[in-house]
Amino acid sequence: MEPVAHREQEVSTPSGVKTAEVLASELNAAVKNRNRELVLELLDKGADVNSKVVGGWTPLQTAVQSGEEDLVRLLLEKGACLHARKDNGGTAFTEAGIMGNVNILKLLLDHGSNINDPDSNGFTAFMEAAWYGREEALKFLYSKGADVNLRRVTSEEKAKLHKGGATALMDACRESHLSAVKLLVQEMGADVNIRDNKDRNALIHALKKGTKKKRPKTALSIVRILLDHGVDVKSKDECGKSALILAAEMESPELVTALLEKDEIDIDDADEEGNTALMVAVEREDHSTAELLCEKGARTDVGNLIAVANRNRSLSMENLLREYNATFVPETPRDWEPKSKRWxxxxxxxxxxxxxxxxxxxxxxxxxxxxxxxxxxxxxxxxxxxxxxxxxxxxxxxxxxxxxxxxxxxxxxxxxxxxxxxxxxxxxxLWEKNLQEHLQDPEDQKDYKAALKIIFQALRELHSLGFTHQDLQPRNFVIDLGGKIYLADFDNKRTLIEGQEELVNSDLEALGRLVLYVLTGGKKPLEQIRTEDLAADSPDYTEALDLVRSLSSHDERGLEGLSKHPYFWSKQIRFNFLKSIWNQIKDIPNRKTIFQDSNVTETFPYPQWTNEIDKYILDVMENPRNVNPFKPKKYSNQATKPFKYSNDVVDLLRLMRNLDEHKDKGISDKIGDYAEYFLKVFPALTIYVYNSLRQNPRYSHFANIQNPSL
Structure with missing residues (x-):
């Protein structure tokens, strides 16, 4: 049986011609295997010399990594692009800095590479050479004008997080390349006191963990070079740790001694957590370093050192500390109250x-x-x-x-x-509870509409970042002490929208289920909730039901439009909307046909509304007695012809508008708040009018609640 990799290379189109992707893969493999003849053959067959494989690698970059100067030269002759970038922004030239091949670096420079060109993280070829300890490459690049003290330039977003700003010297120090450090400092004049974006100088980098375990002797040699060239020993790392504390963490008495030789070192300096170098040594049971620090005068009355030694069951450390007057201090609970009530x-x-x-x-x-x-x-x-x-x-x-x-x-x-x-x-x-716990807590005050407004807004914010959530569970909405709701993604199921726009609809369907879950008080698991579980007598029933159906039907309004759905309107806004419609349609000929358009699928839910409204209201509105509610007072004594309202939606809207604009004291005393009364008697009216207008192409703009005329 042929190897899998070989079979994959033989994939072809129905016509027998290999795809560009297959040719790219084969070309990259041929370069990686240093097979010049196969590289030429594949290029003759049409393989793209600038094609990319996983990670954005081009054949030229792979050739540079292989160290084959002839292949690099061949690919350049065949049109390979010097400036093509990998996914991390690296070019063939930065890759050459990593490999340290001077001949290839020279070849690429001769063809036009920029010596200080950085990748996406700000690394130049010179920095890469320092990171990997490529001394000859450093010498060559320096001779060609590489900036020794260039600080790593990174994106504005990363800079805000204090990333970047490091130099080639810091990289060599961190990776413990002693010879490279000597070269950079002693021959190239690298500045030992430049700070990165976390305010760390080369000394701190020399004492921090690199990609491999540091050897104390090498670190000591590097530190001595830096000290000899005037490095600031008071520099600290991002956690407030001094060079002395970092040396104690390395459990190196020699490093501690070298640093203490500088009079400006504060032996009792503490980091942000209050830990001193002596406390670190005691915690790590480093007897030699602890003894050295005690001899040099480190304080033993901070940090309850005896308690730490006891916890480590180290009698020898305890005896040492007692020699220097350390005493055990019983811990007393601090007088402190958490901000969180729940926890x-x-x-x-x-x-x-x-x-x-x-x-x-x-x-x-x-x-x-x-x-x-x-x-x-x-x-x-x-x-x-x-x-x-x-x-x-x-x-x-x-x-x-x-x-x-x-x-x-x-x-x-x-x-x-x-x-x-x-x-x-x-x-x-820290949050107090999640949405599920909030809904099921009988003591919590609940405002379902306000909560759903925030949930809609949170999902809109996520979509604006280019992600769908794919896991809209109640546990992924958390509520802080002040009652503010946040959307989280603890299971990391979010997905990029680009190229998968259909996933937005799956978020909207899940949002519809969540709306039902919230409105039913979380009494059933999310997976089991159905529209039938929504009580018909619940507040905003018809609006809520329409909102859920709109979400599940992939409504063309999308999340942005449905965030303005009538469910979210107050009662007064709904009433204002309904009575304002008459003002907008009263001058339209055949206005009743607006709600009979072929596109309108809704059926008027109150075909006998004149029988459902309070008889007193209808009688006053149809037969004005002493005062004509539709005319100014100066005409109030004139006779008014009775008006008969018909059982269609237009006349109901007309009555609502007339009644509210020309209030009658008797009606007001009888029904109280007009919005409350009409929305209670005709609860499905708002959705009917809204959807009928929205579905009528000619008059859909009337359904826009943001219309200034409202």
């Missing part, structure tokens, strides 16, 4: 127990600390948060999405995040 007791308990910190995050994945499936309580820098844990790769994707939500009013926003051991901890502002 008060759990937060109190979490505050009191010891938990290892994940950056600034304290959390406990235990059932008593669970908010809902996969979501737990936590404190981030002292702020009450809800914490979701994912694998790092998925977490990075979710983080990027939530960062897009920062300007949306009703999409859940990310507060902070932490990473540890392949996991991403996403922290959100």
């Amino acid at each position: 008060r007791d759990q937060l109190k308990k979490l505050d009191q127990i010891y938990r290892p910190m994940i950056g600034k995050l304290k959390t406990f994945h235990y059932i008593e600390q669970r908010i809902q499936e996969g979501i737990y309580l936590g404190f981030h820098g002292g702020t009450e948060v809800a914490v979701k844990v994912t694998r790092s790769r998925q977490g990075e994707e979710e983080k990027r999405f939530f960062e897009q939500c920062c300007h949306c009013e009703h999409l859940l926003k990310l507060f902070q995040s932490e990473k540890e051991k392949g996991c991403m901890y996403l922290c959100f502002p």
